Amino acid sequence: MPSFARFTPLLSSLPATVPFVGPEAIERNRGLIVRARIGANESGFGPAPSVVAAMAEAASDTWHYSDPENFELKQALAAHLGCSPTNIAVGEGIDALLGHIVRMIIEPGMPVVTSLGAYPTFNFHVAGYGGRLVTAPYVQDREDLAGLLELVKRENAPLVYFANPDNPMGSWWNADAVAEFAEALPETCLLILDEAYCETAPDGTTPALSRLIDRPNVMRTRTLSKAYGLAGARVGYVITTPENAQAFDKIRNHFGMARISVAGALAALKDQAYLTDVLQKISASRDAISDIARANGLLPLVSATNFVAIDCGRDGAYARAIVDGLMEHGVFIRMPGVAPLNRCIRISTGLPQDMTLLAEALPQVLKTIG
Amino acid sequence: MPSFARFTPLLSSLPATVPFVGPEAIERNRGLIVRARIGANESGFGPAPSVVAAMAEAASDTWHYSDPENFELKQALAAHLGCSPTNIAVGEGIDALLGHIVRMIIEPGMPVVTSLGAYPTFNFHVAGYGGRLVTAPYVQDREDLAGLLELVKRENAPLVYFANPDNPMGSWWNADAVAEFAEALPETCLLILDEAYCETAPDGTTPALSRLIDRPNVMRTRTLSKAYGLAGARVGYVITTPENAQAFDKIRNHFGMARISVAGALAALKDQAYLTDVLQKISASRDAISDIARANGLLPLVSATNFVAIDCGRDGAYARAIVDGLMEHGVFIRMPGVAPLNRCIRISTGLPQDMTLLAEALPQVLKTIG
CATH class of the missing domain: 3.40.640.10 (Type I PLP-dependent aspartate aminotransferase-like (Major domain))
Incomplete structure (x- = not known):
């Protein structure tokens, strides 16, 4: 069935795109469950x-x-x-x-x-x-x-x-x-x-x-x-x-x-007291992510945000394989979309249990993809 | 201070308008308190x-x-x-x-x-x-x-x-x-x-x-x-x-x-059972609004919605005076913006206490504005 015949030329020229695929869609499409939701730069520490x-x-x-x-x-x-x-x-x-x-x-x-x-x-x-x-x-x-x-x-x-x-x-x-x-x-x-x-x-x-x-x-x-x-x-x-x-x-x-x-x-x-507390947790989690990256031979970039970009040292296909591989373990992360940034993966700060899952999954993934 | 120098001609031509003034703004601007919120076709019966x-x-x-x-x-x-x-x-x-x-x-x-x-x-x-x-x-x-x-x-x-x-x-x-x-x-x-x-x-x-x-x-x-x-x-x-x-x-x-x-x-x-219940209440409230209108010599129009338009029999200025007058009593209603519809006021269905406030205020307002 065609769409309406008289959309603007501009609209007709656009793709029906989603700027980011949500973790829910990944779960549905791949039949997986997100156990560590550390991909969308949300705050696992939650609201106050x-x-x-x-x-x-x-x-x-x-x-x-x-x-x-x-x-x-x-x-x-x-x-x-x-x-x-x-x-x-x-x-x-x-x-x-x-x-x-x-x-x-x-x-x-x-x-x-x-x-x-x-x-x-x-x-x-x-x-x-x-x-x-x-x-x-x-x-x-x-x-x-x-x-x-x-x-x-x-x-x-x-x-x-x-x-x-x-x-x-x-x-x-x-x-x-x-x-x-x-x-x-x-x-x-x-x-x-x-x-x-x-x-x-x-x-x-x-x-x-x-x-x-x-x-x-x-x-x-x-x-x-x-x-x-x-x-x-x-x-x-x-x-x-x-x-x-x-x-x-x-x-x-x-x-x-x-x-x-x-x-x-x-x-x-x-509730600025809560914010102050969360900021400390974010900082600690950035350190934890960086430690996990280094322990796996990857290079964490210094971050001023609630996530850490990690240089995986190779190309976008390699980083993509890590992202996809981590998801097999229930660890949802994302990565930059464009070279040369896409040599990196991007991991959001999260709770200690998220870091534990990441620390367990990352070496397995790296070993699998070689 | 001027705004940015290079907004589109279209944007620059537009007024900074609000399609509807909210009851909160009316409260602030007129120093009044809304006691019956029956102006925005919301549902006073609330969600389930x-x-x-x-x-x-x-x-x-x-x-x-x-x-x-x-x-x-x-x-x-x-x-x-x-x-x-x-x-x-x-x-x-x-x-x-x-x-x-x-x-x-x-x-x-x-x-x-x-x-x-x-x-x-x-x-x-x-x-x-x-x-x-x-x-x-x-x-x-x-x-x-x-x-x-x-x-x-x-x-x-x-x-x-x-x-x-x-x-x-x-x-x-x-x-x-x-x-x-x-x-x-x-x-x-x-x-x-x-x-x-x-x-x-x-x-x-x-x-x-x-x-x-x-x-x-x-x-x-x-x-x-x-x-x-x-x-x-x-x-x-x-x-x-x-x-x-x-x-x-x-x-x-x-x-x-x-x-x-x-x-x-x-x-x-x-929760369709709750919806069914609310629909009955909306219907009863339409009747209540219509009764109040008729008791005050105004003509309620038959309605298929959660509000009733009431023909006040005169011009937009008269209907506006009723809307403004009711607000003095804490009864927030609205009215159509364009003639000849603006001979009417528009009252949303609501709780029995809203109807009571309306029934008390309307005759006083009509008497005041004459």
Whole structure:
């Protein structure tokens, strides 16, 4: 049966793709069970007990739409961040917000700059609006700020994506380098500074809000999905100028936020003691992953995130064999999609039992694939 | 401070609007408290206790992203509906799905047909993609099927929106009339058949799935927000051909569904006994609203939905005064936005205590405004 005859040429040209295959699909398709869920940079440490309680309590009010203005959440975020609520736009995870930003700026054929092998969901949205990706290779497993800037100028690009810390490599630049990059951009180019992993980074990684908050060509994206352990809640936000923040109101799904998720986010922001505790656990788990990698003759990269990229020393097919092999043991991990990053596997931090499963499975897998 | 200098001309032309002002904003802006929340066609009867329990239980797993393929939910919906999971696309409420559908079809300047005064959020999305709304007036407070068809043909429109039952009037057509309308459309025009309120309609209102499911120019939208009482969960779905359903994968936010919401939806579909009970309560509450209206000299319209439109017999300013006046008493209701529908107010069904507050407040308000 054909699809509708009059979809736009752009839509018709797109593949029906999924930016990431979920572990549930892998379980279904391969008949396997995930025992260690350490592939999607979720937080196995979970949300705080206070957050779980707040969400459970909010369940009975789910017949209410959530406040379409996200007033209370913006107030809480602003108090937490030290900015004004008018500097904030809220959405269903960073993924939704990235889609909105691309839509705001990109018309078919326009160039968009990112790093080769950076966040696939951003690329998905660029393709979805007909943008043309122009990519700078990673240099020494870091996004190349100078290379990105050069491409922006060469292409007169209206949009550039840069994540700090980076996914999938876990690398980072210091705050000054990031701010200087933002300040060097032409004002005709908007920077998406994706700080999904800012909580897990060393001090000095994240530019002060005040340094960039008045720049109309900077939008910083953050999330409750990573360190706060709320991936399934879908709560992301943008920090930018009030005028830019208001632009989201022109196109967003005003009633798109789940009410329980907002209750969870409010509780999570309040429980900073729990966050501090989780950050220590993430750090310890990064060390554990790195130790396991080294014990197996692999090279862990230094990471500022809740995952560790591990250089397996060979090509993408070899790394893929490790990823697939670990899944046979119930250990779900992922890997970068593009060479030369795809010589690596990417393992999310997790509970001690996850590390035990990884430590047991990895040598067996390496032995099997030879 | 200016916004970013290089937003698209389309974005720059849009107002920063909210399709509906939430009751929370009204409370904040007017310093009032909502005591009867009967304005947004939510379900004061709430989700089933089994649903609340399922969501509370799911809270601790919120660190997992929800399955991006929505496999289990599609299976459950398909079993419930009697179609294939491949006929279904899932999204963050019908609102999100409407946005996707408009995006699939509409390029700037293209005509889109709807009824004058129908769902504002659909119009919001049409404006957001640069479409040109062409509207048929309601006839006798019903959407005018013949008028819509005529406009589609006159404009060679690629998209038409029709809700059955209708919001904001609560009116409806029978299944045959709806199916014949769908079958009479040129195959170059896609029908969005919005059935958000199908559960509350009389038998014979909703065309059998089998009659329309093979038509590539029909997409039916449904939701867990209304009769199922899960407005705050954001779970909507589209029923269409497999090829059309797959088109959503080209552009949707694959990880956009909240995990607890999906758990709630699965539990809600299982608890059909609770739904049956709620439908009786909705019917009784429609009668209660109608009685209150008549007791105050106003004319309730017959409704197939979880709300009642009430003809107040004068103009939009008069109806607005009633809406605003009721809010002074803590009774939150809404009204249609466009003449001549805006001679009406629109009151959602609710609990007996909501009806009591309404019955107390309405005569006082009518007396005050004279």
